[in-house]
Amino acid sequence: MREIMADLLKEIEEQIAGAKATTIRQNVGVIREVGDGVARVEGLSDAMLNEMLDLGHCITGLALNLEETEVGAIILGDFTQLEEGDEVRTTGKLLQVPVGKGLLGRVVNTLGEPLDEKGPVESDVAYPVEKIAPGIIRRSPVRQPVQTGIMAIDAMIPIGRGQRELIIGDRSTGKTTICIDTIISQARLNRAAEAAGDKDYRPLYCIYVAIGQKQSNVARIITILEQAGAMPYTIIVASPASDSATNQYLAPFAGAAMGEWFMDSGMDALIIFDDLSKHAVAYRQVSLVLKRPSGREAYPGDVFYLHSRLLERAARVGEKYGNGSLTALPIIETQAGDVSAYIPTTSSQSRMDRSIWKRICSIRASDRPSRSAFRYPVLVQRRSPRR
Amino acid sequence: MKTTKEAKREAKQLYRLCFVNGKLDQARVRQVVGGMIHSRHRGYLTVLRYFQQLVKLECARHTATIDSAVMLPTGLQNRVLAGLERAYGPGIAAIFGRNPALIGGIRIQVGSDVFDGSVRSELIALEKRFGIVSANGRNANRPGR
Numbered sequence: 043m044r045e046i047m048a049d050l051l052k053e054i055e056e057q058i059a060g061a062k063a064t065t066i067r068q069n070v071g072v073i074r075e076v077g078d079g080v081a082r083v084e085g086l087s088d089a090m091l092n093e094m095l096d097l098g099h100c101i102t103g104l105a106l107n108l109e110e111t112e113v114g115a116i117i118l119g120d121f122t123q124l125e126e127g128d129e130v131r132t133t134g135k136l137l138q139v140p141v142g143k144g145l146l147g148r149v150v151n152t153l154g155e156p157l158d159e160k161g162p163v164e165s166d167v168a169y170p171v172e173k174i175a176p177g178i179i180r181r182s183p184v185r186q187p188v189q190t191g192i193m194a195i196d197a198m199i200p201i202g203r204g205q206r207e208l209i210i211g212d213r214s215t216g217k218t219t220i221c222i223d224t225i226i227s228q229a230r231l232n233r234a235a236e237a238a239g240d241k242d243y244r245p246l247y248c249i250y251v252a253i254g255q256k257q258s259n260v261a262r263i264i265t266i267l268e269q270a271g272a273m274p275y276t277i278i279v280a281s282p283a284s285d286s287a288t289n290q291y292l293a294p295f296a297g298a299a300m301g302e303w304f305m306d307s308g309m310d311a312l313i314i315f316d317d318l319s320k321h322a323v324a325y326r327q328v329s330l331v332l333k334r335p336s337g338r339e340a341y342p343g344d345v346f347y348l349h350s351r352l353l354e355r356a357a358r359v360g361e362k363y364g365n366g367s368l369t370a371l372p373i374i375e376t377q378a379g380d381v382s383a384y385i386p387t388t389s390s391q392s393r394m395d396r397s398i399w400k401r402i403c404s405i406r407a408s409d410r411p412s413r414s415a416f417r418y419p420v421l422v423q424r425r426s427p428r429r
Numbered sequence: 430m431k432t433t434k435e436a437k438r439e440a441k442q443l444y445r446l447c448f449v450n451g452k453l454d455q456a457r458v459r460q461v462v463g464g465m466i467h468s469r470h471r472g473y474l475t476v477l478r479y480f481q482q483l484v485k486l487e488c489a490r491h492t493a494t495i496d497s498a499v500m501l502p503t504g505l506q507n508r509v510l511a512g513l514e515r516a517y518g519p520g521i522a523a524i525f526g527r528n529p530a531l532i533g534g535i536r537i538q539v540g541s542d543v544f545d546g547s548v549r550s551e552l553i554a555l556e557k558r559f560g561i562v563s564a565n566g567r568n569a570n571r572p573g574r
Contacts (some may be wrong), residue, residue, distance in 0.1 A: 064546070064551070065544050065545065065546035066543075066544070066545045066546070066550055066554070067542065067543070067544055067545075068542075068543045068545065069541050069542060069543070070538070070541055070542075070543045071541055084486075085489075085540070085541035086541055087540060087541045087542075088541070088542075110441075110483075111482055111483065111486055
C-alpha cells in the first residue's frame with residue numbers, strides 16, 4: 043500500500059514539475075458604442091473580416107466593418123446586456139454553423155441552435171457561413187431534374203438539380219405554396235424510392251429558410267410538412283420577423299452552408315429562401331446602422347453582390363468532386379407586380395400573377411410562361427412531359 | 430458630433446505631419462493642436478476629436494500596461510521591459526501596476542495585444558471548458574471590476 047502511495051505521489055510530483063504556466067495571447071478591444079444590434083469596438087487590430095468576436099456574457103459578434111480606428115460588429119444575441127467599456131476579444135474563427143444529416147427533421151435558428159424542443163442537434167461537423175462558391179472547374183452541367191410535382195412547371199419550365207430559379211410575384215400569389223409542394227413532392231419520391239429499395243435514386247433533401255416571416259406562418263408551414271411526412275427530409279432555418287436584423291441577414295447563408303454539406307458529400311439538396319426581399323431589407327438595416335454608404339432606396343451598394351454570392355453557392359459539382367448538387371429557389375415579393383423594382387431585378391425568374399393563379403388553379407401553378415426566362419428548359423426535362 | 434469624411438481626411442493629414450523618423454513627435458502634436466484651436470476654422474473641433482483618437486491609439490501601441498498580483502521587483506520589471514522591446518521595438522513606455530484580482534501571474538497589454546499568464550485567466554479558461562457561466566455573467570478580466 044505504501045509503495046502504491048509513494049508511486050502516486052511521485053507521479054503527481056513529476057506532473058507538477060513538467061507543468062508549464064501557459065500564456066494566452068489575445069487581441070482585445072473595448073466597446074465604444076452599442077445599439078440596434080451593432081457594436082463599435084475600439085482596438086482589435088488583428089480582427090479579420092467575418093471573424094467571430096467574443097463580447098462576453100456568452101454573446102458572439104461578427105466583425106463586418108474593419109476601419110482604421112475601430113471595428114463595426116453585428117451582435118448575435120441579446121445586445122441589451124452589453125455596456126460601453128466592455129472588453130471584446132477576437133476568436134480567430136469565422137462564423138460557423140453545424141451541418142449534417144443530424145439536422146434533418148429539425149427547426150433551427152440562424153446559428154443552428156434548435157428551436158423545436160427536440161434536444162440538441164446531433165452534429166460534429168461545422169461549416170463556415172460565408173464560403174466562396176464552387177469555381178468553374180468544379181462545376182458540371184445541370185442535367186437531372188427536380189420534380190416539383192406541379193405538372194405545369196415540370197412540363198413547361200423544368201428546374202434542374204444545381205440550378206437556381208427565382209420565384210417572383212406579389213403577395214398571396216402562391217410563391218411559398220410552390221416551394222412547400224416541391225418539398226412534399228420530394229419527400230414522397232424519397233420515401234417511394236426507399237420503400238422500393240432503389241439504390242440508383244438520389245434523394246433530394248430540402249432546406250427551407252424563413253426570413254422575416256410571421257412566426258404563425260412558419261408554424262403553419264412546419265405543421266403542413268409534418269402532416270405530409272416531409273420533415274424527415276427537411277431542415278427548417280427560421281429567422282422570423284421578431285428576430286434581429288443581423289440574424290435575418292445571416293439566415294440564408296447559414297442555410298446555404300447546411301446545403302453545401304450535402305453537395306460536398308455527394309448528395310443533392312434543395313434550398314428555399316423565403317424571401318430575399320425581406321433579407322435585403324434586413325441587410326439594409328444592418329448596413330445603415332453600421333453607417334455604410336447607402337445607394338438607391340437606401341440599400342447599400344453591395345446588395346446585388348450579397349444575393350449573387352449567396353445564389354452562386356447553388357451548383358452541380360462534377361463527378362470528380364462527389365457529383366453533389368445544391369438547387370436554390372429564392373423567392374422575391376414584388377409590390378403591385380413591379381418586377382423592375384430595385385431588388386426584384388434578377389435574372390431567371392418564374393413569375394407569379396394573381397389572375398393567372400385564379401384561372402389555372404386546377405393545375406396548382408400560376409406561372410406565366412410567356413414572361414418567364416429559363417436557363418435549362420429541355421436539358422433537364424424527362425421524356426414524358428416533353429412528349 | 431458626426432465625424433465627416435472630410436474631417437477624418439484632414440485629421441489624418443495632420444496626424445501624418447506629426448511623425449518624425451517614423452515616431453510621433455510630441456512637440457508637433459502640441460503645435461498642431463495649438464494651431465487648430467487658434468485658427469478656429471469651420472469644424473475644427475470634429476477634426477481635433479478624430480486627431481485625438483488617432484494619437485491615443487498610437488500612444489496605446491507604444492505603451493505596455495503590466496499588471497501583476499503583487500508589485501514586481503525592479504530586476505524583473507527590467508527583464509519584462511527588455512522582452513517587450515525585443516518584440517515591439519525600442520521606445521515602449523511601461524506602466525507597472527498591481528491588480529490583486531489576477532491572484533497570481535502577470536498580464537501585459539500593448540495596444541490591443543494581451544498576453545495573459547495570470548491565474549485568473551487560467552481559471553476562466555477552465556470555467557469555459559466546463560461550460561460554467563459565472564453567476565453575474567460578467568467578464569472578470571475587465572479592468573476596474
